[in-house]
Amino acid sequence: xxxxxVKVRGxxxxxxxxxxxxxxxxxxxxxxDSTKTTILDAIEYALSPRWNLPISDSDFxxxxxxxxxxxxxxxxxxxxxxxxxxxFGFYKRGWWRDHGICDEPEDDCDSVxxxxxxxxxxxxxxxxVVTDRHAEGKLITSRDRARLxxxxxxxxxxxxxxxxxxxSLSRMTGPVDVDDVLAEAYRVARASVGETQLTKLADAAKTxxxxxxxxxxxxxxxxxxxxxxxxxxxTAGALSLHDGCVPVRAAGxxxxxxxxxxxQHSVVPDGAILLIDEIEHGLEPHRIRRLIRHLRSAxxxxxxxxxxxxxxxxxxxxxxxxxxxxxxGASEIRAxxxxxxxxxxxxxxxxxxxxxxxxxxxxxxxRVVVCEGATEVGLCWGMEDYWQxxxxxxxxxxxxxxxxxxxxxxxxxxxxxxxxLGYDIAYFxxxxxxxxxxxxxxxxxxxxxxxxDGGACTEGRVFSDLPWDLVQEALDLAIEEQGRESVIASxxxxxxxxxxxxxxxxxxxxxxxxxxxxxxxxLALAAKSSNWYKRRDRAGQLAKIIIKGLPASQNTDLAxxxxxxxxxxxx
Numbered sequence: 001x002x003x004x005x006v007k008v009r010g011x012x013x014x015x016x017x018x019x020x021x022x023x024x025x026x027x028x029x030x031x032x033d034s035t036k037t038t039i040l041d042a043i044e045y046a047l048s049p050r051w052n053l054p055i056s057d058s059d060f061x062x063x064x065x066x067x068x069x070x071x072x073x074x075x076x077x078x079x080x081x082x083x084x085x086x087x088f089g090f091y092k093r094g095w096w097r098d099h100g101i102c103d104e105p106e107d108d109c110d111s112v113x114x115x116x117x118x119x120x121x122x123x124x125x126x127x128x129v130v131t132d133r134h135a136e137g138k139l140i141t142s143r144d145r146a147r148l149x150x151x152x153x154x155x156x157x158x159x160x161x162x163x164x165x166x167x168s169l170s171r172m173t174g175p176v177d178v179d180d181v182l183a184e185a186y187r188v189a190r191a192s193v194g195e196t197q198l199t200k201l202a203d204a205a206k207t208x209x210x211x212x213x214x215x216x217x218x219x220x221x222x223x224x225x226x227x228x229x230x231x232x233x234x235t236a237g238a239l240s241l242h243d244g245c246v247p248v249r250a251a252g253x254x255x256x257x258x259x260x261x262x263x264q265h266s267v268v269p270d271g272a273i274l275l276i277d278e279i280e281h282g283l284e285p286h287r288i289r290r291l292i293r294h295l296r297s298a299x300x301x302x303x304x305x306x307x308x309x310x311x312x313x314x315x316x317x318x319x320x321x322x323x324x325x326x327x328x329g330a331s332e333i334r335a336x337x338x339x340x341x342x343x344x345x346x347x348x349x350x351x352x353x354x355x356x357x358x359x360x361x362x363x364x365x366x367r368v369v370v371c372e373g374a375t376e377v378g379l380c381w382g383m384e385d386y387w388q389x390x391x392x393x394x395x396x397x398x399x400x401x402x403x404x405x406x407x408x409x410x411x412x413x414x415x416x417x418x419x420x421l422g423y424d425i426a427y428f429x430x431x432x433x434x435x436x437x438x439x440x441x442x443x444x445x446x447x448x449x450x451x452x453d454g455g456a457c458t459e460g461r462v463f464s465d466l467p468w469d470l471v472q473e474a475l476d477l478a479i480e481e482q483g484r485e486s487v488i489a490s491x492x493x494x495x496x497x498x499x500x501x502x503x504x505x506x507x508x509x510x511x512x513x514x515x516x517x518x519x520x521x522x523l524a525l526a527a528k529s530s531n532w533y534k535r536r537d538r539a540g541q542l543a544k545i546i547i548k549g550l551p552a553s554q555n556t557d558l559a560x561x562x563x564x565x566x567x568x569x570x571x
Contacts, residue, residue, distance in 0.1 A: 348417070371411070427450065
């Protein structure tokens with residue numbers, strides 16, 4: 001199965017969403033509160049077999065229960081039994097890849113069903129399969145929704161690591177009275193657990209281990225059923241999955257999530273729809289990469305998905321992890337934006353693939369400053385504490401601002417492309433060379449271009465506008481990092497002087513009949529060509545020097561552009 005279209009009205013932070021999904025592995029990225037998790041919950045609520053949804057007034061948009069929640073999920077690759085005439089054959093619709101839903105199905109289009117979930121002021125959910133021809137629709141039971149094969153993995157996973165009512169382990173085990181097994185087990189004490197009456201549970205535990213391995217969760221001693229000392233009562237759920245003598249629920253969060261996902265996935269029909277919220281939660285970087293690769297391979301029938309039992313139809317996940325973003329391709333990313341309750345998704349163009357690899361943080365913020373290079377990024381980082389103090393302790397991070405290295409000449413291109421994905425973008429760069437697209441074209445694309453006046457590089461602007469005593473401090477910083485001999489020689493060559501004739505004190509240079517203007521220009525050229533500050537930590541230290549000089553340099557271009565950048569970040 002796979003989700004073709006998602007329509008949401010009035011659910012939590014979503015006033016309106018119309019999303020044509022397209023894709024087998026889809027990663028929803030974006031800043032916090034962009035409604036990524038709400039999208040997953042909407043799909044799960046509409047398609048899962050749950051009947052007692054945890055709905056309250058706060059789940060209505062703007063907490064207004066008078067405006068009902070309406071969720072419509074259109075699903076393709078439907079099990080044949082659901083398309084029979086006695087089920088939903090008369091409610092079948094068509095799907096065109098390029099044009100979307102066709103209410104009257106045609107012979108050469110895909111067959112789909114649209115499931116609608118309605119929740120009114122009484123908080124009672126109702127599910128129906130609908131078409132434009134039959135607006136009222138036909139009731140779809142929880143049993144029929146279960147055939148749609150939706151698996152949702154959130155943070156709470158312990159339920160699926162025990163044999164309890166409705167748990168995935170119980171579904172994997174098949175018909176067996178767990179209560180009777182537990183009662184007998186307690187009569188003969190803990191030692192009896194694992195004898196012949198638990199053979200079927202032991203087989204299920206071994207099957208769980210087989211399914212968990214490809215997801216990256218390998219038991220140390222082998223999974224087996226055993227009494228859980230944390231639930232010592234003769235009730236369903238007291239019998240849980242163990243790794244040797246240790247309950248799996250006592251394992252790390254990442255391992256528990258992987259095992260739960262594997263178990264859930266194993267008990268749904270072939271072609272399951274996997275919904276994973278915050279895929280990185282509890283996982284190390286190498287396990288995040290491995291999990292995404294396994295999910296991709298299984299969904300496309302690759303090496304990890306050779307058997308039909310391990311195949312699933314679609315994966316929709318959310319993430320705030322740079323590791324997950326870099327592992328996903330541009331065609332698999334969907335940037336989610338929310339504006340005034342209207343949620344939209346954007347697919348990055350192929351030219352943004354290098355940005356995904358080099359600066360994935362650009363896709364995780366609300367507002368992005370695309371800096372020309374490491375020097376500009378370091379200046380921004382160095383200015384953050386100063387700006388925070390000026391804004392009552394509110395950091396740029398609180399405003400969802402991310403500073404990224406645009407990669408030199410690629411920076412304006414990346415800024416323009418990111419603006420096309422709905423992000424607020426500023427471009428912070430030198431002005432000593434022509435850029436393509438031009439500053440004017442960037443402005444037309446909605447990018448706030450902040451560049452130094454007068455065709456200056458960042459080093460030139462700094463050395464030109466800093467007070468003289470702080471020029472000395474900037475030189476001292478370079479000497480501290482690169483050594484006196486190297487720094488003085490680089491500057492002396494720009495002045496046409498012998499390095500041995502110059503000390504580390506700028507006043508002596510000026511006393512040697514070299515003008516201050518020439519010294520500033522020489523230092524700027526030397527700093528740029530010798531990369532004095534082209535490292536983020538060095539540029540951050542340079543920013544601290546700049547901050548000390550701002551009161552005395554308010555009328556300079558340096559102060560003006562930094563103030564302009566500050567205003568953009570806090571606008």
